[in-house]
């Protein structure tokens with residue numbers, strides 16, 4: 001029985017990875033026009049990304065995250081992070097400024113197995129400073145949640161540092177993510193682990209709000225599910 005369930009889960013991940021452009025499932029989410037931003041959102045597998053674009057994503061991640069990595073026991077290594085960001089299964093949602101054509105934000109995600117569960121794993125969400133606090137991070141995470149729903153994944157997962165206050169507030173308070181059951185924990189030492197694994201289950205019972213161009217472009221964030 002367990003094997004049969006695993007086969008089903010693996011088949012779902014494989015099917016999701018075969019979708020050429022997952023954002024085609026959510027066409028109205030290809031633009032973000034709010035709070036002074038006029039952006040086009042594209043979904044790309046890393047193999048189809050120009051090297052300049054991958055390098056931009058890496059440099060933005062480095063600028064935003066290196067200090068936090070160095071404060072943890074993971075440390076920061078350019079080579080390791082670049083390798084992670086360019087692994088075969090890596091897919092990206094990238095937001096481009098419509099006027100300048102420049103990328104301003106991205107999320108690196110994958111359809112993958114996490115233990116026995118089929119999940120959307122959000123490896124990174126990174127915004128240029130000038131695009132923050134305008135609802136864009138929330139919008140990109142809502143796209144991931146809708147993709148998880150559309151492809152029948154069980155949840156969206158991510159790893160974040162406990163001392164990244166911005167991401168703690170963003171994911172836990174705003175996006176309502178909770179500490180996942182597989183997050184490492186030591187009851188004797190609060191700070192034994194410098195990171196935690198958060199997740200949000202896909203609501204199978206509730207259909208996500210029908211995306212339409214009106215809700216996707218107004219100043220109110222779109223409800224994901």
Ligand SMILES: CC(=O)SCCNC(=O)CCNC(=O)[C@H](O)C(C)(C)COP(=O)(O)OP(=O)(O)OC[C@H]1O[C@@H](n2cnc3c(N)ncnc32)[C@H](O)[C@@H]1OP(=O)(O)O
Nearest residue numbers: 124125126127132133134135136137138158167169170174
């Ligand atoms: C899995 C990972 O990638 S973990 C690492 C996450 N990434 C980073 O830390 C990189 C640097 N930070 C960023 O790129 C961005 O700040 C993000 C992705 C964390 C948030 O994206 P934003 O577009 O700025 O968030 P958004 O505008 O959607 O904010 C929604 C709400 O989240 C909360 N929030 C967002 N940023 C902050 C902040 N700096 N401080 C406190 N609360 C915040 C607020 O409640 C906010 O609503 P409000 O602006 O109406 O008060």
